Amino acid sequence: MHADPAEVKQTIRRYMMVGAALFAGTVITVAANQVHLAIPLAITVALIIASVKGSMVAGVFMHLSHEKKWIYGALLVTVAFFIVLMFVPLLTVSDTIGRPEHVAAPGHAAPAEHR
Amino acid sequence: MNIPYTVESRPDTGLHNCKLGIWLFLASEVMLFGALFSTYIILRTGAIEWPHGELNVWLGMANTFILIGSSVTMVMAWASLKLNQFDKHKWYLIGTFALAGIFLVNKYFEYADHFTRGEGPWHSTFLAIYFTMTGLHGLHILGGMVVMAYFIGPGKKMWTTKPDQFANRIEATGLYWHFVDLVWIFLFPVLYLL
Numbered sequence: 001m002h003a004d005p006a007e008v009k010q011t012i013r014r015y016m017m018v019g020a021a022l023f024a025g026t027v028i029t030v031a032a033n034q035v036h037l038a039i040p041l042a043i044t045v046a047l048i049i050a051s052v053k054g055s056m057v058a059g060v061f062m063h064l065s066h067e068k069k070w071i072y073g074a075l076l077v078t079v080a081f082f083i084v085l086m087f088v089p090l091l092t093v094s095d096t097i098g099r100p101e102h103v104a105a106p107g108h109a110a111p112a113e114h115r
Numbered sequence: 116m117n118i119p120y121t122v123e124s125r126p127d128t129g130l131h132n133c134k135l136g137i138w139l140f141l142a143s144e145v146m147l148f149g150a151l152f153s154t155y156i157i158l159r160t161g162a163i164e165w166p167h168g169e170l171n172v173w174l175g176m177a178n179t180f181i182l183i184g185s186s187v188t189m190v191m192a193w194a195s196l197k198l199n200q201f202d203k204h205k206w207y208l209i210g211t212f213a214l215a216g217i218f219l220v221n222k223y224f225e226y227a228d229h230f231t232r233g234e235g236p237w238h239s240t241f242l243a244i245y246f247t248m249t250g251l252h253g254l255h256i257l258g259g260m261v262v263m264a265y266f267i268g269p270g271k272k273m274w275t276t277k278p279d280q281f282a283n284r285i286e287a288t289g290l291y292w293h294f295v296d297l298v299w300i301f302l303f304p305v306l307y308l309l
Contacts, residue, residue: 003197003198005198008194012194015187015190015191015194016187019183019184019186019187022183022186022300023183026176026179026180026183029308030172030176030308033172033304039309042308043309046304046308046309049304050300050301050303050304053300054300054301057186057296057297057300058293058297061189061190061289061293062289062293062294068129069129070128070129070130070135071130071135071138074135074138075138075142077142078145081149082145082146085149085150086149086152088153088157089156089157092157092161
């Protein structure tokens with residue numbers, strides 16, 4: 001094994017600090033939930049805290065804060081496709097087939113494209 | 116025949132096979148769980164009403180603590196190898212394995228409570244997506260436990276013959292484990308709190 005013990009010991013201190021921060025973040029998430037905020041605000045707060053915690057796990061525990069460019073490249077492509085995946089639900093909003101505006105009222109013909 | 120770049124880094128990527136391989140696998144996992152999170156968004160935004168308080172927040176919080184604790188012990192297992200302290204490594208890995216087991220036991224009690232009340236995945240859209248997401252996550256925990264059991268048991272022999280390769284394998288196991296923790300960090304607020 002080739003590792004500088006002093007460097008590893010310093011890294012271990014960082015792991016412990018991040019671990020403590022993750023525990024604290026979990027407590028804050030649950031505490032914020034007990035306040036009963038409005039749903040949009042509650043979602044925003046919970047997801048911001050989760051994102052901060054996730055970044056700490058990825059950056060420190062998974063060593064992404066100092067990784068090789070090939071790893072960053074692979075993750076960049078993944079993030080791009082992940083964002084596309086998260087926006088797929090928007091397509092269901094733009095799909096109006098079967099919605100009331102496309103159902104013909106009595107005495108009126110349905111729009112031409114749906115006959 | 117020896118497989119190249121199991122320990123030394125490839126000159127073009129600066130990475131050994133194990134690391135590049137596990138990261139590509141994790142990229143595919145991001146898409147797998149991403150598809151389920153996307154499904155959750157569709158189901159939730161399309162629902163007339165969405166249940167609140169159906170799940171035990173305190174049990175979910177306890178499981179979050181357990182997984183975070185297991186991530187710390189996992190990264191310590193790897194750091195111990197870097198310090199040539201195999202005994203410490205072994206106990207940290209056993210600790211991670213035990214915490215994973217406790218997580219699954221908690222999950223079992225949670226599931227059992229739902230099923231005894233007749234609240235299976237068929238009961239509601241919320242419970243359908245809840246069981247799908249946490250069930251898949253639980254399978255990942257189980258998979259991680261199988262790998263850890265191998266390195267606690269028969270796989271540990273490699274430390275005496277090829278210590279660097281063994282450390283690389285533990286690092287890859289750790290990356291997978293932290294990813295499983297990362298997924299739970301998002302699952303907990305999404306399913307239990309919101």
